[in-house]
Amino acid sequence: MxxxxxxxxxxxxxxxxxxxxxxxxxxxxxxxxxxxxxxxxxxxxxxxxxxxxxxxxxxxxxxxxxxxxxxxxxxxxxxxxxxxxxxxxxxxxxxxxxxxxxxxxxxxxxxxxxxxxxxxxxxxxLLHEPHQVRTGSGTPYGVYTPFSRNVFGLLEGLAPALPAPARLSTAPGAPAGLSLDELALLPRLPEPDWAAGFAAYWQPGEAGAAARLAAFLEHGLAGYADRRNDPGAAWGTSGLSPHLHLGEISPRQVWHAAQARGGKGLETFLKELLWREFSHHLLWHRPEMPEAPLRVEFAAFPWQPDAALLRAWQRGRTGYPIIDAGMRQLWQTGWMHNRVRMITASFLVKHLLQPWQQGEAWFWDTLVDADLAANSASWQWVAGCGADAAPYFRIFNPVLQGEKFDPTGAYVRRWCPELAPLPDRFIHKPHEAPEIVLRGAGLQLGRDYPAPVVELAAGRARALAAFAALKGDAAA
Ligand SMILES: Cc1cc2nc3c(=O)[nH]c(=O)nc-3n(C[C@H](O)[C@H](O)[C@H](O)COP(=O)(O)OP(=O)(O)OC[C@H]3O[C@@H](n4cnc5c(N)ncnc54)[C@H](O)[C@@H]3O)c2cc1C
Missing domain, CATH: 3.40.50.620 (HUPs)
Incomplete structure (x- = not known):
């Protein structure tokens, strides 16, 4: 034997x-x-x-x-x-x-x-080995585009996915171990069962992952390039992230299945899978990434921690509908659309000047797909301190972002139902609606929906001043 x-x-x-x-x-x-x-x-x-x-x-x-x-x-x-x-x-x-x-x-x-x-x-x-893939000069990659070009090339020879073994035999002498309940992973009394609603959205496990992939290939892949930024679209994106995070499906299975389906949307989708690879590449080579800014000068950034502002953001009570819709989607389903993750994260670190690590920690606790590599790389990217980051001075305006990516307000109406009766024109800016419009929608700001926690122009100016101070320090 x-x-x-x-x-x-x-x-x-x-x-x-x-x-x-x-x-x-x-x-x-x-x-x-x-x-x-x-x-x-x-x-x-x-x-x-x-x-x-x-x-x-x-x-x-x-x-x-x-x-x-x-x-x-x-x-x-x-x-x-x-x-x-x-x-x-x-x-x-x-x-x-x-x-x-x-x-x-x-x-x-x-x-x-x-x-x-x-x-x-x-x-x-992963699809690549972070310790093997290197730039021409032998260093790890710090920029996504050349990384993805290199890995794309390597994946041309990607081996087919392996089948599942039909039978297994158990080793004699195996201990009984703990029961699943003894691992105590679920919310327990006296804690409220905040996860009660998750099961309506998700089917964890290998079968659930396969079903989601099949449905995405059928309904989502062809329109992916056009609809992946629309947070209200059904099958705008795959929703595979929690399955991929725990490996209920391998990236190789997803890669091959998407290629076999082919068509419009394919290349954009494969590039997103490579963002996942890139995050893990970065974490492998920069293990400090979850805690410390990759651009070291950002360690001196003059954040202004404020518990009340952080709480308003966490609870989806900032007075900016696209932010509040995203944070409530996160709370109720354990997931948030990528475009809205970028808008909410930018709002926290720029308009509210809260340290990115606070947002990272909240996402870590509330996302079903919380992934150390993707979460920390993304927060650093949004905060401007990551390896290949968006410049800090590029500040998303949550009203304009809402109007651009959720033009009919379908997403906001779904997650902030108290705003649903507002006309489209004001759905992303109830604070600009005339009193008569608010009254017609049965809304009183400050009572039924929060007044804005920060004025956008002032928040933006404060963020730019903080960034200028940082640059001044760096130059000194
Ligand atoms: C502030 C912030 C925090 C994030 N935290 C996480 C996290 O903890 N875990 C996580 O998996 N993703 C995270 N992301 C990346 C991205 O938002 C999610 O991967 C995506 O929304 C998952 O939805 P989907 O499966 O429908 O994606 P699809 O658009 O269908 O993409 C397919 C897969 O590609 C991968 N992917 C797509 N975009 C990215 C990206 N930007 N970075 C890394 N991988 C990507 C995911 O595995 C995803 O399942 C974060 C993004 C931001 C801006």
Missing amino acids: PDSAILWFRQDLRLADHPALMAVAERPILPVYILEDGPWAPGGAARWWLHHSLAALGRDLAERGAPLVLLRGDPRRLLPDLAAAVGATEIHAGRRTEPAGRRCDAETHAALQAAGTRLVLHRTA
């Missing part, structure tokens, strides 16, 4: 196109998931998703004959004992880019070696 192996699931909670799983599928295996503590442990919304994703993976594995073992704690301590219990000589897992995860993997590798067990890492989450 061949030696047993452990398959350590991390951000690749699927059976199909899983190189680490396929490497051990012919041997008796112990599939394990370890809930780890530490910096950037999953936030609230991501924990909701993780619960349901583990439930789905557990069912799929049990059906094939190798039930999933759930554990909680430090892999450096747990895995050597587990390997000894099942007589495993190898542990296979997907490579990760998060700094704490990489540190943990290096130390787990060392701890296992002492006991004669190998930790073997595979590419399960």
Whole structure:
């Protein structure tokens, strides 16, 4: 009988196109998931998703004959004992880019070696290997366009996706582990069940990911280039981000399926997948990215932290409808449209002068797709301090952005229903509506909907002055 192996699931909670799983599928295996503590442990919304994703993976594995073992704690301590219990000589897992995860993997590798067990890492989450892809001069990429050009070229030879193993056999001596409920991932009393509504929007797990991809290819891909910036459009974008984050579907499956479908929209969509790759490339090479500005001069930026302003933004009560609609969509569904993520993030760091790390932390806790690489790279990009960032002085006007990308107000009406009776002309600027229009819509600003928390021209001038002060400091 061949030696047993452990398959350590991390951000690749699927059976199909899983190189680490396929490497051990012919041997008796112990599939394990370890809930780890530490910096950037999953936030609230991501924990909701993780619960349901583990439930789905557990069912799929049990059906094939190798039930999933759930554990909680430090892999450096747990895995050597587990390997000894099942007589495993190898542990296979997907490579990760998060700094704490990489540190943990290096130390787990060392701890296992002492006991004669190998930790073997595979590419399960990305299309490229961040440590292998380099610029012509041998440095990591810091700019998206040349990165994407290079990776696009490499992907011409992308191998086909792997099938899921039909049967698995379980390693003798496997411990029972914890029950899913014992992982305590869901909101619990006395905490209100803020995630109660999520299930109406999402189906976590591999089957849900496949269904979403199929529906997007059918209804969304052809119109993607035209409609991906319309936050109110059905299937304007794929909604695959939480599935991709936890690896319920691989980027290689998505890449090949989109190419097979082809047509208009394809190239734009593939480029978005490469933004995901780029974020992970950056995180791999700049592990400080989640906490510190990549442009170091921004460490001295004169932010003006203000708890009341931050709270108004978090709760969708800023008085600017596109901002409030986005923040409420986030709260109610665990997801926000990309265009609106950019507008809300810009408003927080520019008009409200709140540190980008505050916005990053809120998104971390409330997004079902919260992903350390994509979230930190995007916040730094919006704040102007990222590697390939939009210049700080380019400041989105939330009223004009709303009018441009949500011209009929369908998105705002959906998430801010109290504004629904307003005529289109004022749907993005109720504060400019004459009293008679407000009265006709049954609205009193300050009572039914907030008055603006900041005046746009003043907020913009303050942001530009802060930026000028920073540049002055840098020059001094
Ligand atoms: C401030 C801010 C924070 C963000 N935080 C996250 C996050 O925590 N997790 C996350 O997955 N994305 C994040 N994004 C990127 C982007 O908003 C989401 O990936 C996208 O909205 C997901 O929706 P979708 O699956 O319908 O995307 P689609 O348009 O269908 O794109 C397909 C896939 O490409 C990837 N992708 C698309 N755009 C980006 C991008 N700009 N950066 C990285 N990957 C991208 C995603 O995996 C996405 O699922 C953030 C963007 C901003 C501006």
